[in-house]
Amino acid sequence: MPSKIYEGVLIHPDLPSGRCGGEISVSSFAITFTSGATRHAISLSELQISAGGAGNRFLFFTTNRESDISIYTADRSILKEPVLASNTRLESQIKSSSKVLRKLAIASMVVVAVVGLGILGLALSKDRIVRGIANQIPVSWEEKASDQLFGTLTAGREMVKNDSLKRVFERAAQPLLSEVRRKGFKIDLYFVKDGTINAFALPGGKVVIQTGLVENAQSWEEVMGVLAHELAHVTNRHHVRGVIDNVGLFALLSAMFGDVSALAGTFANMGGELASLANSRSFEYEADADGWNYLVAAKINPRGMISFFETLQKRQTTLEKLPLSIMSTHPDTKSRIETLKKMGQELKAPFTPIAGSFADFKRALNR
Template sequence: MNISQSTSILQPLNHIIYPLRNYQAIIIHPDVPGGRCSGSLHIDTLAAVFSSDAFTYKIPLSALNISAGGAGNRFIFLKNESQSQISIYTSDKAILKDPVLQSDSQFSPQINEARKTLGSLITGSLLVVVLLLGLIGALYLLKDKMVEGLASRVPASWERAAGDKLFNALSLQYKFIQNDSLKKEFMRVGAPLFKQVEKEGYPVSLYFVKDPSINAFALPGGKVIIQSGLIDNAKSWEEVMGVLGHELAHVTRRHHIRGIINNVGIYTILAATLGDVSALAGTFASFGGDLASLSNSRTFENEADETGWDYLVKARINPKGLISFFETLKKDNQSKMDTLVNKNVDLSFLSTHPNTDDRIAHLKKKQKETKGSFNPLPDTFADFKKKLLNKY
């Protein structure tokens, strides 16, 4: 079937010949099988012409009406004013710039109105995008709070299981120093500090390991590993207790658990926040004994400094030991850094840790603000150090 319809014929506009431009379009027409078909649309000086392999339809320019609409106001509609049941539509916005339509002032109001309608779609879409970006941004800004809230709801059994896995892995990596009398002495000296931690539901278990690194760390659940290098380089019980206060704060602030949750992604975190923490069970079940998983962010380190300091003050142990330990650590790190620089080793990993000078300055400020007196610790550290180091 070939249908050609035209209700009037116009003379060429000023006899100007315009380049013919084709637009992909669809026609809705009662004579088309199925009521619609796709084809090609062009505008000449007489009519808007739709054509397909078996169908042609023309709308004289004198009867042409242009508008925008359809789903989401995404389409340009061309209709014959006397045949409203028939329409041609295209998603190609370039048709509004067609030279034939642009040259005829009668179409200017219709084209402007169509552009406004299309502009409302763009404005609406931009608004939706802005709202979505704002929501995503808000989620990321609130992420730390959501993670901290989720961590507080994690069952203690999950935390202990994670700590036990890590401890089992460490048992294969370190040589433990077995000496019950030294352990009892350490626990006795640190009892005021450990009581502060135990009040929050974390019993402290102590282990010494042979390792020259100046370090100690606490595992999820409260197991504390003290490396011999810390005892060897510390000058007093106050320094050692300062380190222990910091490390135990990682446990009570649930930094290990928050670190695990942080890794699951914002949408899982949001789902667990709005629902049940059981959504995170699989994450904890797969948590292995990788010591690298214990690495802490700058935020966590700063939190541990703050909370550890407060524990020491409440235990009436002079917290200045934490400052002097950082000063010792600074000297040790500077020596190591000089060695690494001389060997052209990449030091970018240091950017993940708070600057030691900044931490010392912050703690000295806290020291000036700290009120109250402190109990002297036993004058036994030198003897303890000698006994522990002789256990090699």
């Protein structure tokens, strides 16, 4: 009765390349390899069975007589062939070969499990890894990319050039700015003449505030609330993290294994895309919470953040969507307000009133 056919390989010195792929069959007398005209049989009476080859993945059929000739297969089910399984001479060889192959099977299952768990772990801790990588990227790279981006975003827009007015703002924002500058960020503030309520941060520390934002704010504290939020985008490296999120797992892994330069190249080429990559809901919540804490540390009443968001909520329809701007995720304004209100319930710290008249500043800015 002819056996099942198994895929296999013959190693024979007479073959042109020394080996050849074909089919293996088992009969009552022999194991036979065939491939076209090539045929080689090993008599069961002199057959030797062992596991071997790369990673011990194959079953080898050889004889002691012709040690340079062998037939092998990766199909271990061949050992179940009745003529082999019932052969008492081969019993111990089959047993030890099976053991080797089984060990391998367990090892590969372990590998699969480890890799699987690794990927799962990576997915679960992705944000932490991204943050870790972002922290490896020097702030100076962000500053460089930011210069280009700044040019693009402010092209054709009118900047407020009144230095004494800027000084008034800088003085009012001083406690907040020094909180952030202490962390090693070089913060530069710019005012753009634009009636739209908006402000946005660029990687590395440039913050652009539109005059419309100041115009629609009721107090210094409201403006500082927005500024604190924008500054938290900067300190949290949200732009870089957004880029890393976007270039994906591969870049992430290569950066983990030390090749940060590839990531640097990607980052440098992102230019104008940079800002749009960085807005995600979780970044907005993070910027709200950290901004809030910066305000508290600076002894500025953070509730200005809440009241300004409430103003935003009322005007949502007219607002422009700009990357990493205070409005970038405006559908969430309601729940952002709720989150901040919860933080507000725990406030106990005394606050210092902000220096300078806000009304005067507002008037002068819009002149």
